[in-house]
Amino acid sequence: MAKDSNDSRQPDSGIDPATVENYLLEVDRPLVIPVNKKIRLLTTSNDVIHSWWIPALGWKRDAIPGFINDNWTIVNKPGIYRGQCTELCGKDHGFMPVVLKAVTEDEFVAWVSGMKQARTQSEAEGEKTYSVDELLAKGEQIYMGTCAACHQPTGTGIPGAFPALAGSKIATGPVKDHLNIVLNGKAGTAMAAFGSQLNDAEIAAVITYERNTWGNADKLAGEKTVIQPAEVKALRSLAAH
């Protein structure tokens, strides 16, 4: 879901949903397809059963962990087609928009090459070693965009709902545990897995930021405070085996 919708829906956000365009119906990464091409869509899930639904396509398809379902579509008119999760999937069911963007063949080719470029750049970032300042600046940006909605910009969380990171066991404990929860999430809690959403450099930056902010660095007795992308990469491959 798009950040402005998510920010607005938080308790006491002070942001009037009426001022947010396509409130709860906007995403950060739409599904982009070319028009006039038969498209096969595969659906699965990494947590519970959802159902992928865009009314204009005329069908719904369950997204089930451990299974891959498929369906197809041909979209003739370029444009934005909106939908939502249509399986009562949990407490966040109301916050699962689906956005499909149908574009011309030329636009699609350009989009694919842009995505490939971004991937190459992201891989190059993962090979670099960063200064502490670079990690902190990048980490703050990612924290504010990805983590702050629940853990709050001040790192204090929301008591009873989202744990604080300021002085927390995870953010001031062994780096391996910290990396593990950010990469893989925590079952039975609202903590999602960010391993597939953030690249190695982004994960390294946000972990470094969390370990050096809100007084956490002072509590890290003997634990690592600065993490580089290569260390994230190493732990990813460990988890994959």
Ligand SMILES: [Cu+2]
């Ligand atoms: Cu859902």
